[in-house]
């Protein structure tokens with residue numbers, strides 16, 4: 458039986474999380490892989506899913522956002538202490554939600570404490586990390602919800618910590634340094650920021666990704682024989698988001714259905730949203746993944 462999304466715990470909500478695609482993406486992990494490396498980890502949806510499916514049992518999570526990696530450190534090494542801190546914050550907000558959120562936000566900007574970031578991610582609009590020009594987290598609270606219930610958070614953090622294990626390597630550096638440290642027994646899953654948001658200026662945390670530099674890094678992985686997959690933008694209906702990865706990389710392009718625009722459906726148009734995933738080692742995994750070729754585009758495969 459395949460892994461189902463609702464069986465995979467999510468340590469914290471995160472905009473851009475690949476949780477929905479995780480059951481399909483982990484099928485690309487080659488049998489030879491001993492370790493899964495995520496240079497753009499975010500909420501590490503693919504590593505968590507792979508840990509639950511038992512696809513690999515060693516992980517390296519990296520993200521340029523240092524406070525996020527401090528949160529990961531606490532999730533893995535002190536899930537119960539973190540859950541307790543979250544419960545205290547969650548209960549303290551009752552009856553004064555808006556003021557309390559603002560207070561936590563300014564405390565986080567001063568201290569960078571992981572439990573405060575967890576609370577903010579659970580409470581903010583679209584679970585999105587937004588920083589202003591001064592490098593301060595400035596996203597607003599979502600007034601419709603209070604954040605995950607403390608009991609559920611405790612269970613979730615515990616499950617994620619157990620699944621990834623204390624041996625998980627955690628770093629906060631630029632993705633290029635991580636790629637330099639990978640070997641042929643790794644599988645690298647890369648989910649860089651969407652190209653539209655990649656070039657943010659005056660931002661303390663998100664260093665962003667230059668397209669040409671990224672392509673050079675993928676060339677180098679190819680030369681070194683390191684298997685990888687990249688999730689990179691996609692399309693809605695006929696509208697393609699961002700630049701496609703170039704053909705000379707010889708990657709296999711898979712389009713994964715992530716959603717259907719209800720507004721477009723009402724207007725009588727079919728506007729499905731697809732995420733593009735490129736894989737470097739097609740022959741070994743495509744069949745196992747149950748990929749279905751799209752006739753008009755022979756190198757593209759579709760997962761419905």
Ligand SMILES: C[S@@+](CC[C@H](N)C(=O)[O-])C[C@H]1O[C@@H](n2cnc3c(N)ncnc32)[C@H](O)[C@@H]1O
Nearest residue numbers: 473474475497499500501502521631632648665
């Ligand atoms: C689309 S998100 C990844 C989401 C992740 N796959 C998940 O399931 O949650 C991209 C991440 O890349 C990080 N990032 C941006 N530029 C980076 C860089 N140059 N090196 C490493 N990480 C970077 C961002 O902080 C962000 O968390």
